[in-house]
Amino acid sequence: MSTVTEQVIRKFESRASLHADDRAKIATLPFKVRTIDASTYMLREGQRPTRCAFILDGIAYRQKLTTNGEREIVSILMPGEFVDLQNLFLDESDHDIQALTRLTLAEVPIVALRQFVESCPAAGQTMWIDALVEASIHREWLLNIGRRNARSRLAHLLCEFSVRFKTSTLGDAMAYELPMTQEQLGDALGLTPVHVNRVLKSLETDGLIARKKRQVSVIDWPRLRDTAEFNERYLHLGQVRR
Amino acid sequence: MSTVTEQVIRKFESRASLHADDRAKIATLPFKVRTIDASTYMLREGQRPTRCAFILDGIAYRQKLTTNGEREIVSILMPGEFVDLQNLFLDESDHDIQALTRLTLAEVPIVALRQFVESCPAAGQTMWIDALVEASIHREWLLNIGRRNARSRLAHLLCEFSVRFKTSTLGDAMAYELPMTQEQLGDALGLTPVHVNRVLKSLETDGLIARKKRQVSVIDWPRLRDTAEFNERYLHLGQVRR
DNA sequence: CGGCCTGTTGAAACTGTTCAATTTGTGTGG
DNA sequence: CCACACAAATTGAACAGTTTCAACAGGCCG
Numbered sequence: 303m304s305t306v307t308e309q310v311i312r313k314f315e316s317r318a319s320l321h322a323d324d325r326a327k328i329a330t331l332p333f334k335v336r337t338i339d340a341s342t343y344m345l346r347e348g349q350r351p352t353r354c355a356f357i358l359d360g361i362a363y364r365q366k367l368t369t370n371g372e373r374e375i376v377s378i379l380m381p382g383e384f385v386d387l388q389n390l391f392l393d394e395s396d397h398d399i400q401a402l403t404r405l406t407l408a409e410v411p412i413v414a415l416r417q418f419v420e421s422c423p424a425a426g427q428t429m430w431i432d433a434l435v436e437a438s439i440h441r442e443w444l445l446n447i448g449r450r451n452a453r454s455r456l457a458h459l460l461c462e463f464s465v466r467f468k469t470s471t472l473g474d475a476m477a478y479e480l481p482m483t484q485e486q487l488g489d490a491l492g493l494t495p496v497h498v499n500r501v502l503k504s505l506e507t508d509g510l511i512a513r514k515k516r517q518v519s520v521i522d523w524p525r526l527r528d529t530a531e532f533n534e535r536y537l538h539l540g541q542v543r544r
Numbered sequence: 545m546s547t548v549t550e551q552v553i554r555k556f557e558s559r560a561s562l563h564a565d566d567r568a569k570i571a572t573l574p575f576k577v578r579t580i581d582a583s584t585y586m587l588r589e590g591q592r593p594t595r596c597a598f599i600l601d602g603i604a605y606r607q608k609l610t611t612n613g614e615r616e617i618v619s620i621l622m623p624g625e626f627v628d629l630q631n632l633f634l635d636e637s638d639h640d641i642q643a644l645t646r647l648t649l650a651e652v653p654i655v656a657l658r659q660f661v662e663s664c665p666a667a668g669q670t671m672w673i674d675a676l677v678e679a680s681i682h683r684e685w686l687l688n689i690g691r692r693n694a695r696s697r698l699a700h701l702l703c704e705f706s707v708r709f710k711t712s713t714l715g716d717a718m719a720y721e722l723p724m725t726q727e728q729l730g731d732a733l734g735l736t737p738v739h740v741n742r743v744l745k746s747l748e749t750d751g752l753i754a755r756k757k758r759q760v761s762v763i764d765w766p767r768l769r770d771t772a773e774f775n776e777r778y779l780h781l782g783q784v785r786r
Numbered sequence: 787c788g789g790c791c792t793g794t795t796g797a798a799a800c801t802g803t804t805c806a807a808t809t810t811g812t813g814t815g816g
Numbered sequence: 817c818c819a820c821a822c823a824a825a826t827t828g829a830a831c832a833g834t835t836t837c838a839a840c841a842g843g844c845c846g
Contacts, residue, residue, distance in 0.1 A: 374691045377683070388676040448734030484825065496805095500826090
């Protein structure tokens with residue numbers, strides 16, 4: 303059982319080393335822990351948030367909607383990530399943020415966080431790296447949706463989950479509880495749920511993955527990685543402050 | 545005719561107000577102006593750049609490739625933008641950057657720029673805003689490619705060009721020289737050049753746009769905007785430092 | 787003039803969608 | 817513990833949007 307402060311410190315230290323007084327400053331940040339149910343909205347497009355959330359447990363996602371209500375999930379947010387980095391410097395949200403699972407958050411006023419970041423270069427650089435990595439994931443998803451067929455796309459998302467789950471210690475990388483419905487998978491991949499279902503089945507009958515309910519296990523990582531053309535470079539996993 | 549320093553200062557002042565000594569610092573940054581031909585690579589995936597470029601004139605783009613050589617253009621870069629923001633904090637590039645047109649650049653060593661940004665909060669915030677806006681554009685493109693049909697997609701890109709050209713004073717917003725071939729448009733939209741051709745033709749015969757060679761003019765902005773579902777919020781145009 | 791890149795057009799093929807029905811799983815209340 | 821309700825998963829068949837392949841036209845440059 304670790305405190306909020308410890309988790310936030312661990313987050314920053316994963317990318318840059320902190321001074322003792324930086325840690326002390328983090329301890330004084332007025333985090334408020336809150337738990338929300340799955341599918342609760344944390345933020346809606348057009349809103350002007352005043353607080354910034356750090357995910358302690360659970361998964362969230364960013365989505366955008368077309369005018370006729372079709373949805374695109376543009377980002378998946380895991381424990382140990384700040385969900386509102388862009389709201390540190392942009393007034394108006396350009397997308398919705400919604401809880402995928404039940405979620406435990408540590409919230410802090412934006413002004414307090416911004417002051418801290420400005421007073422602590424190491425923290426600022428961690429924030430920079432995180433924001434840039436998310437943009438890099440956006441770019442990989444653009445390639446995925448724009449230029450790969452449904453099978454590769456889905457395999458790619460499964461590979462990304464596997465790697466990101468491992469690094470955020472959400473579970474075994476090779477056998478994890480798939481947190482999304484097939485409809486949500488489709489919305490993340492620009493596919494219909496029907497087609498997601500068929501492709502999942504085909505990946506299973508071809509022996510790349512196994513499924514039991516929502517539990518997905520990677521059976522043949524090399525072949526899954528190859529059909530996905532998965533290369534984890536875009537996740538910048540080892541990136542620390544230079 | 546304005547100097548490099550003046551253009552960079554104007555860039556920063558569009559998002560935050562600078563002190564006199566900030567401007568003085570900018571003047572001491574060792575920018576080197578360079579011109580490169582269209583389709584020259586500025587950076588390749590996997591490289592570790594040491595310099596950061598500011599676009600003085602011309603257009604560039606970011607691309608990613610699949611293993612069998614298919615391309616996705618994930619971002620368009622206009623005059624007045626820093627092209628290597630992510631390389632300020634990420635060691636290894638996750639994509640290629642290529643000149644779309646002939647390009648005039650002002651290059652500066654990354655270390656110098658990073659030092660400057662750290663010593664000048666207003667500049668740092670401008671960089672933050674720019675990086676976050678680019679991520680926002682990525683998200684809109686994900687929605688565009690993932691959930692809209694070819695006609696809306698193309699209309700959306702034309703609307704975005706129109707607005708961004710206007711703000712970067714590259715030409716009349718309603719009649720501009722389309723800087724991309726139909727193949728490049730397809731690569732930005734996840735479409736084949738053949739289909740781009742057909743959709744452009746259909747937009748023209750329906751009276752939404754007119755074409756003369758590469759010159760595109762918007763004939764019916766309201767209808768173009770509606771078929772694109774274009775809402776410029778995601779560009780965060782008025783965003784200045786809070 | 788010749789070569790090459792870009793744009794244009796047609797016809798066939800295919801990937802993924804749509805619609806609709808059925809099954810499975812899960813939680814709730816009696 | 818069973819019955820019911822509801823969300824999610826599954827399957828089939830017809831359909832649509834986009835791709836593929838192939839051929840040709842136009843314009844620009846050496």
